[in-house]
Structures are given as C-alpha cells and as structure tokens.
Amino acid sequence: MARVFSKKQIERYASPQRIAALGRQVTETLNAHPRVQWLESPYVQLFVCQNFISDEDCDLLIDMIDSDSQPSTLYEGTEREGYRTSYSCNVDPNDPDIRRIDKTICDLMGLPQSHSEVLQGQRYQVGQQFKDHHDYFHETEKYWEYEGPNGGQRTWTAMAYLNEPEKGGATAFPQLQYQVEPRRGMLLIWNNMSRDGKPNIDTLHAGTAVEQGAKYIITKWFRLNEWQKAWVR
Numbered sequence: 503m504a505r506v507f508s509k510k511q512i513e514r515y516a517s518p519q520r521i522a523a524l525g526r527q528v529t530e531t532l533n534a535h536p537r538v539q540w541l542e543s544p545y546v547q548l549f550v551c552q553n554f555i556s557d558e559d560c561d562l563l564i565d566m567i568d569s570d571s572q573p574s575t576l577y578e579g580t581e582r583e584g585y586r587t588s589y590s591c592n593v594d595p596n597d598p599d600i601r602r603i604d605k606t607i608c609d610l611m612g613l614p615q616s617h618s619e620v621l622q623g624q625r626y627q628v629g630q631q632f633k634d635h636h637d638y639f640h641e642t643e644k645y646w647e648y649e650g651p652n653g654g655q656r657t658w659t660a661m662a663y664l665n666e667p668e669k670g671g672a673t674a675f676p677q678l679q680y681q682v683e684p685r686r687g688m689l690l691i692w693n694n695m696s697r698d699g700k701p702n703i704d705t706l707h708a709g710t711a712v713e714q715g716a717k718y719i720i721t722k723w724f725r726l727n728e729w730q731k732a733w734v735r
C-alpha cells in the first residue's frame with residue numbers, strides 16, 4: 503500500500519488545475535505549428551509530426567540503442583511476465599547529439615527540458631511487445647511515493663519511430679480503436695491527461711508485437727514539475 507500524501511502534496515504533485523492549464527498550453531503550441539497534425543479524437547489529444555527526426559539522427563539513435571540496451575523494466579509492484587519484452591536504454595543525456603535532439607522535442611512542445619525525463623530508447627525484435635498500459639502514474643501504486651515528489655505526474659508523451667518494421671509493431675490505442683503505423687522519423691505526441699487535468703483512461707496503448715524485422719523508437723515523458731533526477735545543465 504502506497505504512502506498517503508497530504509492534500510498539499512497531492513496538490514503539488516498532480517494538481518488537476520495546473521495539469522489542465524499545461525494541457526491547454528501545449529495544445530495551443532502544437533496547433534499553431536504548421537507541421538504538426540492533430541489526429542482528431544474526441545477522447546485523447548493526439549498529434550503527429552512527420553519527418554521530425556532526420557534519417558541521419560534516426561541512424562545515430564538506432565546505433566546508440568543497439569550498443570546500450572538492456573531488457574526493459576516495469577515499475578516495482580507492476581511487473582507481469584511477458585508484458586514488456588522489448589529492450590531499453592536511457593541514452594546519455596550529456597551526449598551533444600542527444601541534448602540537441604531532446605531539445606527539438608521540448609521546443610516543439612514549448613516545454614522546458616527540466617520538466618522531462620531523459621529520452622529512452624527502445625528496440626523490439628520479432629515477438630517483442632509492450633502490452634496495454636498507461637504512461638501516467640497510477641497514484642495508488644507504490645512507485646508514486648518517490649515519483650510524486652520527483653517530478654509529479656507524467657503529463658505528455660512524445661515518441662518517435664526511428665525505422666519501419668517489415669510487419670507488426672504498430673502503436674495501438676484500443677479505447678480509440680485506432681493504431682499508428684510506425685513511420686521513420688515521425689513524432690507521435692499525446693496528452694495522458696484529460697482536459698480536466700485528471701488521468702485519461704482512454705490513453706491506454708500498446709506497442710504491438712513486431713512480426714517481422716525490428717522496431718526502434720525513442721520515448722520522452724514530460725512531468726508536471728521539475729524532474730529532480732537528471733538534467734546536468
């Protein structure tokens with residue numbers, strides 16, 4: 503059973519008012535961007551930007567992922583056999599290329615790098631997948647004890663496809679009956695929160711199993727508050 507936070511702490515770590523305001527701010531920024539398309543869904547705020555990562559950067563990131571990946575993990579207390587079978591790596595946040603690529607994502611969304619987690623790389627080989635999950639934190643789980651004070655709720659997700667698997671590997675949103683096919687260089691962005699600033703259960707999604715070839719992505723999660731762990735300025 504997770505520790506119970508005081509009202510004041512809850513207000514700081516997952517304030518619906520601040521999350522809702524952040525949602526409006528990012529939506530406005532993305533809507534104003536000529537290259538960002540809004541994927542119209544009444545249930546989830548979902549956006550794409552084609553050719554966001556250059557071919558050169560896709561190759562560079564794929565090499566980094568190949569050289570540094572470990573089996574992906576899930577939060578303590580939420581592990582389930584076969585649930586997330588990809589390989590992940592936390593790319594080096596001090597690498598100048600990573601800093602540059604990371605910053606372009608933050609700039610596109612109009613969010614400060616300090617309020618985001620370090621980019622994560624992932625590789626899925628044939629049969630590997632990341633089953634249905636939410637990116638936001640479930641505040642009843644044990645991990646919320648340290649994730650709450652360490653940046654607060656995960657608000658927005660930005661994910662880029664670095665290649666195209668020959669078969670399979672789409673990102674599926676079962677509640678929307680919608681899936682996104684990987685396209686090299688494409689950035690997919692969504693708000694994990696509802697317009698009222700509370701977790702949006704309709705953001706349930708999965709990295710479906712790769713059937714042929716491999717799939718490489720980078721994922722970046724934004725937080726309500728400053729993420730205290732990492733950014734070396």
Ligand SMILES: O=C(O)CCC(=O)C(=O)O
Nearest residue numbers: 632637672673708709721
């Ligand atoms: O692989 C995908 O398409 C989804 C990945 C994902 O959901 C995540 O990294 O949180």
Ligand SMILES: [Fe+2]
Nearest residue numbers: 635636637707
């Ligand atoms: Fe996810």
